Amino acid sequence: MKYIKSTLAIIIFSLLCLTDVYSQEISFNHLVTENGLSNNSVISLYQDAKGYIWIGTRNGVNLYNGNEFITYKSHKSDPNSLIFNNIQKITGNGKDEVYFMTPKGVSALNTTNNQFTTLIQGYIRAMHYHKDLYVTKDSHIYRHNGKQFEPYYTLNNCSNIGALYVCDDYMLIGTEEHGLFRLDKQKKLTQLLPKVNVINIFQDSVGRFWIGTWENGLYVMDGNSMKNYLHTESDPKSISSNFVRSFCEDKQGNMWVGTFNGLNRFNTHSGTFSCYQKSEREHSLTHSSIWSLLCDEQGTVWIGTYFGGVNYFTPQYQVYHHIQVSKVEAEGSVSRL
Template identity: 25%
Template sequence: MKLNLFLFQSILIILTSCNGQTRNKKKDANQFVKGDIVEVLGNNIMVVYQDNKGVYWFGSWKTGVYKYDGKTMVNYTIEHGLPNNRIDEIKEDEFGNLYFASYHPKHTIVKFDGNVFKAVLPVLSNNWQLKSTDIWFRNSYEFENKVYRYDGKTLHELQLPHPPNLPNPFGIYSIYKDSKENIWFGTNPVGVCRYDGKSFEWITEEDVTEFRNEGANGVRSIIEDKNGDFWFNTENRYSIYDTETLKSNTFYTRHESIGSLDGKNTSGLNEYLSTVKDNENNLWFVTYLSGVWKFDGTKITHYAVQDNSKDITLFSIYKDNKGTLWLGTHENGAYTYNGLRFEKFKIE
């Protein structure tokens, strides 16, 4: 009798174990997020990104993120695990994991390993470091002086120090890593801050952006040109110096630059939103209402971006792995540069 009871219990344990394994396998299989196959890209594209596998990702203002592998377009939304259908930034780590950041209505960051979306939660920290593998995220809409540094394990929520004599709260509108691995933070409304791993240097708002009747625009774009000079959201160029080699506290010089090189008043360049340097070291500036401007170091060229002969509003410019330029637009999807003009992107 005892032997029969023992055999029965053993069989029950084995069956239970197998059933558990089956459930776990089924659960793991269900973890793969497929997304929805779509025929067209959404209209409101804030950001374009190409990953290290050559796959394109398009972050939308309203309809989540789109993945395009050259054949199929897949759309991921809150129904597939995104916490928000607005995507402001797309980043990638050294292992090929992707990160999608949204800054409105609340700040969220999710990691996508190719299978599932997983929220990355911030931890209050004072661990300021500069590592080549770190990923930095801005905090645009909450004026709390915060940035985020992700080291692969922890999302450090860091507090930027105030610039001298400016106690205003501020938001972070742009982040840029220069050729010397320094990190630059473009803010609204207190200017630009450089962090070199040891100290913070500021160029205040009044010497960076163009003020309007409604106030400052904030530093939405930072780029370093082929000569090592910097451009912050305006027509002006800034030479940056190493303060350790200077007796003066001033670490920059502002130069009046590309304002009217085409013989016209290029006022649209006072407030460009996004900048990129192409493979020939030309600078490309994107404005919201005035198209795209190219500066080759000598002359400036304007490119109107239109749909049915009507100018369209633009968000961003991006250079992909092969050097092709892309535009994200407010209401017209994405555009690519064909060497002569920008044309609307369509699935082949």
């Protein structure tokens, strides 16, 4: 029995190692301006209630139905168009509205009548939807009451709020200079991380929070514990950059982390990272700087790059079963959005 257990342990360990080896051979599919994308700098991604993929760029937003793009842009002569073309974040109410955050304000699109309205003007730095729409401007948080935005909370003597995540009982607030805070329903404020520039906050399926920072790497908050992952030049299994921008969780429960220098897959068994970057290989990433990530309902992972458009693949077929999916098969899975 002892021999069998030892043999099984060796097999499991070998399979985990093989997974990391084969994961380097992911075949990424690409969507760029030649395919109809309005711009190759993809800053934000979102899947709406109908299953369509919204792709926010520096020059308009694109609705992708699996076969073609519909592009929406700001038009000065049309008050019912986007407020601005630089789309920094996209979210929605899970029904008939999609929200677009830009440096000049937030636009809402009613998907029933296909008409835009401007909800708020000014430099909006963060946005999150949980039962209501929340946005931040400078050090102020606003909540939409169904008709307009109203003040919700202000961080006194604090820097700009650059990240926001709202839960039932509290919200996490990430700032540019003063770290991470938790604000409960009684408006009690607790500082969780000091003096880091928080870029993004993501909650996974088991309740952990993944916190991306500018220059300070990745923080993972699990209950009351906080662990920091930093890039180490001498360690190829460390995170590939300390500039951490985006996250998504695939259908197998593995985390993907977008950084300034590469896409990372976090191995929950070993606590290490596998990195994917642009190379000369035909189906590699089109650009190594990752801005946005999304795992859609079908399990496809979408990757928004700084200058290489959108890359996408399905981890279930490539990372875990080591099968190279053809472009025709991959596009077929997207068309069933």
